[in-house]
Amino acid sequence: MPTNLPKEYYVKEAELKNAKTIEEKIKILEELISITPKHKGTENLIANLRKRIAKLREEKERKKSKKAYRVKEFEKVGDFIVSIVGIEKSGKTTLLNKLTNSNYTTTRTISPQYGILNYKGAKIQVTEVPYYCLEKYSYILKSSDLIIFLFSKTQDIEKQNELKNLVNNLNKKIIQIDDFSNIEKIKEDIWNELDLIEVFVKKPLKKEIEFNIGIKKDSCIKDLMEKINLKTEPRFIKIFRNDKILIVGKNYKLMDKDIVEFHL
Known part of the structure; x- marks a missing residue:
């Protein structure tokens, strides 16, 4: 340690030992460099201070990256995302x-x-x-296909209106709910707002349905094949619609309650 350092240096050095955050430590180290006389005898000291700053900045970036990862750890696991928003104690978890x-x-x-x-x-x-974390998790709302906004006349109206304006600015489809006693109606409302139709798939020569699938309106046979990961090219495709049996191609538009047979 050079002996010709100003008294202010040692005061700042003491502050450094008591510093709690990375930002505080970096600031004090920069001040130490600033007040250190620049000559050959202090070159190693200044170089060491700069190395410490560099390490602290690396540590800060690592923590920032970990935090960003935690925020983004939510992932899409469904075919569609519906987000529930509302002020505190509005019943989001209950719904x-x-x-x-x-x-x-x-x-x-x-x-x-x-x-x-x-x-x-x-x-x-x-x-x-x-x-309380809407800003932090706003990317979830932005990636949602539909937002359910819970509204209650017995709660803070001004706060709810502020939240509603924020949600409206996202330009997403919104359902406003003030009563969720009829849960089946809410499910049907979600279905309708997502613009979905129900299509059934069955194997040739079998009477029973193999499975049903929810798919967007205006979807065609090709979309259905992608949805169910059918990679084998069918020889032909049958659709049972009401009392009709149709032979169709991959670009044929599906309708609600269609029953589809893939002949491979």
Whole structure:
């Protein structure tokens, strides 16, 4: 350690030992460099201070990256994403549990939680986005196909209107709910707002349906094949629609309640 350092240097050095955050440490180290006389005898000291700053900045970036990963750890696991928003104690967790048969506790939610609503063959990911973390998890709302906004006349109207304006600015489809006693109606409303149709698939010469699937309106046979990951080219395709049997191609448009047979 050079002996000709100013007294201010040692004062700052003491502050450095008591610094708690990375930002504070970097600031003090930069001040130490600033007040250190620049000559040959202090070259190693200044170089060492700069190395310490570089290491602290690397540590800061690592922590920032880990934090970003935690924020982005939510992933899409359903065919469609429906987000539930509302102010505190608006019943978001209760609705999530009812829609998806989940068992989340109804205490204050601090991170997104989700369940799967299996409805008419569609796998709908219903996600509760915490009110106090809306900005942090705004990317979930932006990637949602539909947003359910919970509104209550008995709660803070001004706060609810502020939240509603924020949600409206996302230009997403929105359902406003003030009563979720009729859960089946809410499921049907979700289905309709997502613009889905139900299509059935059966094997040739079999009477029973193999499975049903929820798919977007205006989808064609080709979309259905991609949805069910059918890679084998069918020789021909049959659709049972009402009392009619149709032989169709891959670009044929599907309708609600169609029964499709792939002849491979």
